[in-house]
Amino acid sequence: MRIAIALAKGEDRVYPGPFGHAPRFAIYQVEGGEARLLEIRPNPYAALHGEGKHEKMRELLKDVDLKVGARFGHGGGLGAFPVAGRREVPPVGLKEVLALLLAQSTA
Template sequence: MRIAIALSKDDEGRVYPGPFGHAPRFAIYQVEGEGFRLLEVRANPYAAMEGGNKHALMRELLKDVDLRVGARFGHGGSLGAFPMADRLEVGPVKVAEALERIRGRGTP
């Protein structure tokens, strides 16, 4: 399982405080056993984009990710970029805390 965590502009150790799709970059983690391995930090070229085909572009950008983690999500549901089942709102916490919350959900 792969996880994308929205990263803060100024501190890679914190979750971006705004909507997931506006994060400047994402930390992509692979679930491995009881832990997580950072695979890459991926830039979000659509961070400043509003409307249009942003949802489709974001789906393509994160097509290899199973769970999206952010402080908050904007529009969603079945019509949005990411259905409710594959996202987790954690607030603007440290990335380490977000990973602990994921672990607490049973993932892994």
């Protein structure tokens, strides 16, 4: 499974705001109870509002199975990421989030 974790600028912490406003995403491949960092992907749409942002974000993260962030907007409404494909976590360090996700994937 491939996951995208919303990251704060210049820190290895979960971005505390809405997922789509995160300045970058850590993209991981999770298999066999292990997570391997594939890339840190910039979010060129972080400051964008309206103007087809949901479609642009879907395209940016089309290779990702699970979106992980502190907050998601629109509650799964029209244009938003589906609830099944996202996970809210506290704005903590990246290591804590990975440990939580890995523990749940092996449970």
